[in-house]
Amino acid sequence: DGGITQSPKYLFRKEGQNVTLSCEQNLNHDAMYWYRQDPGQGLRLIYYSQIVNDFQKGDIAEGYSVSREKKESFPLTVTSAQKNPTAFYLCATSGTGAGAAKNIQYFGAGTRLSVL
Amino acid sequence: AQSVTQPDIHITVSEGASLELRCNYSYGATPYLFWYVQSPGQGLQLLLKYFSGDTLVQGIKGFEAEFKRSQSSFNLRKPSVHWSDAAEYFCAVGALDYKLSFGAGTTVTVRA
Numbered sequence: 001d002g003g004i005t006q007s008p009k010y011l012f013r014k015e016g017q018n019v020t021l022s023c024e025q026n027l028n029h030d031a032m033y034w035y036r037q038d039p040g041q042g043l044r045l046i047y048y049s050q051i052v053n054d055f056q057k058g059d060i061a062e063g064y065s066v067s068r069e070k071k072e073s074f075p076l077t078v079t080s081a082q083k084n085p086t087a088f089y090l091c092a093t094s095g096t097g098a099g100a101a102k103n104i105q106y107f108g109a110g111t112r113l114s115v116l
Numbered sequence: 117a118q119s120v121t122q123p124d125i126h127i128t129v130s131e132g133a134s135l136e137l138r139c140n141y142s143y144g145a146t147p148y149l150f151w152y153v154q155s156p157g158q159g160l161q162l163l164l165k166y167f168s169g170d171t172l173v174q175g176i177k178g179f180e181a182e183f184k185r186s187q188s189s190f191n192l193r194k195p196s197v198h199w200s201d202a203a204e205y206f207c208a209v210g211a212l213d214y215k216l217s218f219g220a221g222t223t224v225t226v227r228a
Contacts, residue, residue, distance in 0.1 A: 004159075006159075031214055033215075040125070040220055040221075041220055042206060042218040042219055042220040042221050043160075043206070043218040045215060045216075048214075048215065050214065058215075088157075090159055090160070092160075094214060100148060100167040100168070101167075102214065103148045103167075103210045103214055103216075104150070104162060104165060105162075105216055106162070107152075107159035107160040107161075108159050109158055109159045110157070110158065110159050112157070
């Protein structure tokens with residue numbers, strides 16, 4: 001079944017703890033993105049990666065880290081330095097290369113992170 | 117950098133009535149424009165997109181949008197809404213760097 005799989009669906013973090021959100025895709029897309037969604041604020045870009053072993057900070061990267069060791073996977077770690085991590089996190093993918101259609105982003109079902 | 121404004125935070129519409137959601141963008145060149153829909157607790161689904169050409173674009177679920185360069189707008193419309201159209205709708209603008217900027221969203225409530 002093709003698509004983007006985010007896990008877990010719900011995640012709880014204790015004070016001082018790092019947690020990792022998983023994002024896996026089998027669409028063979030080059031680019032992957034992490035967004036944070038808070039009520040009334042739309043989606044804000046945390047990190048993105050256009051190719052394996054390379055990634056760039058988005059608008060709100062502080063307190064987060066990522067890796068891109070495989071094309072299929074782009075895990076996001078919410079570190080203890082992120083003081084307000086409670087939010088809905090969305091992973092997205094898109095193709096890259098020539099053609100405007102490569103700009104279309106496809107989204108996973110999201111992970112809701114809460115602080116205990 | 118590009119940006120998007122969705123002026124309406126919440127719209128309530130009767131089932132069977134028409135719906136229009138407003139979107140204004142800021143970008144120096146011809147933008148790539150998108151509308152996405154999100155049901156509660158779910159990811160975003162693409163409704164439609166504009167890249168170039170015909171300024172009236174058709175999407176899924178009976179939605180359409182019109183690109184108006186002179187007004188920097190990309191409003192979403194549906195002639196007759198169904199209860200299943202209740203959701204949050206996001207307008208987004210993209211550029212050559214493959215990043216999207218999203219508006220804050222408009223929540224649509226459908227009353228019977």
